[in-house]
Amino acid sequence: MSEVELREVGVDYKSLGRTVTAIDGIDLKIPDGDALSIIGPSGCGKSTLLYALSGLIRPTRGSIKINGGELSGQRRETALILQDYGLFPWNTVFDNAALGLRVRHVHKDEINAEVEKILRRLGLWDMRDRYPAQLSGGQRQRVAIARSLALNPDLLLMDEPFSSLDALTREELQNTVLEIWRERNLNGKNSSNGGSGVEPLTIVLVTHSIEEAAFLGKRIAVMGMDPGRVIKMVGNNGMGEVEYRNTSAFYNRCAGLRGILKDGAKEVVGVE
Amino acid sequence: MSKAKGYLGAAVTLFIIWYALATLLNTRALPTPVSALSDFFRLLPGDLPWHFAVSLYRVGLSIILGVLLALPAGLILGREESIDRFFAPLIFILYPIPKVVFLPILLLLLGLGNLSKIVLITVIVFFQILVTTRDAAREIPNQTVLSMKSLGATGWHIYKHVVYPASLPKMFTALRIAAGTAIAVLFFAESFATQDGLGYFIVDAWSRINYPDMFGGIMAMAIMGIIIYELLDLIERRLCPWTKL
Numbered sequence: 001m002s003e004v005e006l007r008e009v010g011v012d013y014k015s016l017g018r019t020v021t022a023i024d025g026i027d028l029k030i031p032d033g034d035a036l037s038i039i040g041p042s043g044c045g046k047s048t049l050l051y052a053l054s055g056l057i058r059p060t061r062g063s064i065k066i067n068g069g070e071l072s073g074q075r076r077e078t079a080l081i082l083q084d085y086g087l088f089p090w091n092t093v094f095d096n097a098a099l100g101l102r103v104r105h106v107h108k109d110e111i112n113a114e115v116e117k118i119l120r121r122l123g124l125w126d127m128r129d130r131y132p133a134q135l136s137g138g139q140r141q142r143v144a145i146a147r148s149l150a151l152n153p154d155l156l157l158m159d160e161p162f163s164s165l166d167a168l169t170r171e172e173l174q175n176t177v178l179e180i181w182r183e184r185n186l187n188g189k190n191s192s193n194g195g196s197g198v199e200p201l202t203i204v205l206v207t208h209s210i211e212e213a214a215f216l217g218k219r220i221a222v223m224g225m226d227p228g229r230v231i232k233m234v235g236n237n238g239m240g241e242v243e244y245r246n247t248s249a250f251y252n253r254c255a256g257l258r259g260i261l262k263d264g265a266k267e268v269v270g271v272e
Numbered sequence: 273m274s275k276a277k278g279y280l281g282a283a284v285t286l287f288i289i290w291y292a293l294a295t296l297l298n299t300r301a302l303p304t305p306v307s308a309l310s311d312f313f314r315l316l317p318g319d320l321p322w323h324f325a326v327s328l329y330r331v332g333l334s335i336i337l338g339v340l341l342a343l344p345a346g347l348i349l350g351r352e353e354s355i356d357r358f359f360a361p362l363i364f365i366l367y368p369i370p371k372v373v374f375l376p377i378l379l380l381l382l383g384l385g386n387l388s389k390i391v392l393i394t395v396i397v398f399f400q401i402l403v404t405t406r407d408a409a410r411e412i413p414n415q416t417v418l419s420m421k422s423l424g425a426t427g428w429h430i431y432k433h434v435v436y437p438a439s440l441p442k443m444f445t446a447l448r449i450a451a452g453t454a455i456a457v458l459f460f461a462e463s464f465a466t467q468d469g470l471g472y473f474i475v476d477a478w479s480r481i482n483y484p485d486m487f488g489g490i491m492a493m494a495i496m497g498i499i500i501y502e503l504l505d506l507i508e509r510r511l512c513p514w515t516k517l
C-alpha cells in the first residue's frame with residue numbers, strides 16, 4: 001500500500017553560494033493505486049519533486065508522509081525510473097534487471113525466478129544476455145521498467161521515461177505501463193486480469209508531453225514556475241483504456257491542459 | 273585479420289625497413305635483422321631468458337602493485353570530496369615530478385636489488401592510474417549514481433556496481449600508457465649497478481661493443497612489451513566486455 005501526502009513541501013538548492021528555490025508550498029494527496037501525471041514547463045521542479053518523493057533528496061520544508069509515516073530516506077517499495085541514465089552499460093539486460101534485488105540481498109534462486117518472470121512479461125527474455133548498447137532505445141526503457149518492477153514496488157516514480165523515444169515506440173511503452181497499472185489496480189473489477197491478492201500500484205509520472213500526461217494520468221498535476229508549485233489539479237477519469245488515445249474526450253483533455261499550461265506561463269509573465 | 277597475422281605483418285614491415293637501413297648505413301652498430309634474429313636464437317640457451325624473466329617479474333609485479341594501490345585510492349578520491357580536498361593538492365605537487373629522480377635515494381635506502389626498482393616503477397604506475405581513475409570517478413553523471421541509489425544501494429554497493437565499472441575502461445587506457453613508461457624506466461633503472469635484467473644485458477653488451485648481443489636484448493625487450501600489452505588486452509576483455517561490442 002502507498003498513500004502519499006505532501007504538505008507545504010519545499011526544496012531549496014544551494015549552488016555557488018546562492019539559494020535556489022526549486023519547489024515551494026506543494027500540497028498533494030496521492031491515494032493508494034492512483035495514477036498521477038505531473039506536467040509543467042522545464043525547470044519548474046518536476047524532477048525535484050519526484051526525487052523528494054523517492055527519498056533521494058530531503059525536502060527543505062514541509063513533510064512527506066507515506067502511509068502516515070514521515071518519509072526519511074528510501075523505501076524498499078518505491079521504484080524510480082529515470083530518462084537516460086537508468087541502465088548501466090556494463091550490465092547485461094538480466095543483470096540490470098536483477099540489480100535492485102541483488103543490492104537488497106535477495107536469495108539468488110528467488111532473483112532468477114523473479115527476473116525471468118518480469119523479462120518474459122516485457123518480452124525481453126531472449127535479449128537477457130545483451131548489453132544496453134545492443135538494444136534499441138525502446139528496449140532499453142523496457143529494461144528500466146523491468147528493473148523497477150523486479151523490486152515489486154507499490155509506488156512507481158517515473159521521470160520523463162519515454163521522452164527520448166520515437167512516437168510509436170513511446171506509445172507502445174505507454175500502453176505497457178497502462179497495462180501494468182491496470183493489472184495491479186483493476187483486478188477486482190476486471191475478471192480477465194484475475195490475479196487475486198495483488199497489491200495496488202501507485203504511479204507518479206513526470207512528463208513534458210501533454211498527451212502522455214493525459215493518457216497515463218487519472219489525475220494530472222499542472223505545475224508552474226518561480227517557485228515551482230502545483231497550479232492546478234485536473235481529474236481525468238476517462239483514462240484507463242488503450243483506445244482512450246483516439247477519443248474526442250482525450251483531444252479535449254489535451255486541449256484543456258494546453259490552455260492551463262499557457263495560462264500558467266502568462267501568469268508568471270504578469271507577475272514579473 | 274587475426275592478431276597473429278597482424279603481428280607477423282608488422283614484424284615483416286619493420287624488418288624490411290630495418291634491413292634497408294642496415295644495408296644503407298653498413299655499420300656494425302646496426303646489424304641486419306637476419307643476423308640479429310640468428311643472434312637472438314643463439315642467445316636463447318644462454319643467460320638471456322634469465323634476464324628476461326627478471327625484468328618481466330620486476331615490471332609485472334610493479335604494475336600489479338601500482339594498480340592495486342591506485343585503483344581504490346583513485347575511486348575514493350574521485351567520489352569523496354572531503355578526502356579529495358586534502359589529498360588532491362598533494363597529488364598535483366607530486367604528479368609532474370619525474371619519479372626517476374628518486375632512483376638514487378631508493379637505491380640508497382632499499383639497496384641495489386629488486387626492491388628499489390619495483391618501488392620506483394610501482395610509484396610511477398601508481399600516479400598515472402591514480403590521476404586517471406580519480407578523474408573518471410568524478411565524471412560519473414550524478415544521475416547514474418542517483419539511479420543506483422534509487423535501487424536501494426548505499427556506500428559499498430555504489431562503488432561496486434557503478435563507480436568501479438564506470439571507471440575501469442579509462443583505467444585500462446591509462447594502464448597501457450603507464451606500462452610503456454614502466455618498461456622505459458625499468459631499462460633505465462637496470463642500467464645502473466645491477467647484474468641482471470634486460471637493461472643490464474643491453475647496456476653491458478653495448479659497453480663491450482657486442483652489437484649482436486645488444487640487439488638480441490632489444491628483441492627480448494620488444495617481446496616483453498608485446499606480452500604485457502597482450503595480457504592487459506586479455507584482462508580488459510574479461511573485465512570490460514561491454515566496451516568491445
Ligand SMILES: Nc1ncnc2c1ncn2[C@@H]1O[C@H](COP(=O)(O)OP(=O)(O)OP(=O)(O)O)[C@@H](O)[C@H]1O
Binds near residue numbers: 022049
Ligand atoms: N543540484 C542542483 N543544484 C542547484 N539547482 C538545481 C539543482 N537541481 C535542480 N536545480 C534547479 O532547480 C530547478 C528545478 O529543477 P528540476 O530539475 O526539478 O526541473 P524540471 O521541472 O525537472 O525540469 P526539466 O523539465 O527540464 O527536467 C531548476 O531551476 C534547476 O536549475
Ligand SMILES: [Mg+2]
Binds near residue numbers: 047048159
Ligand atoms: Mg526534470
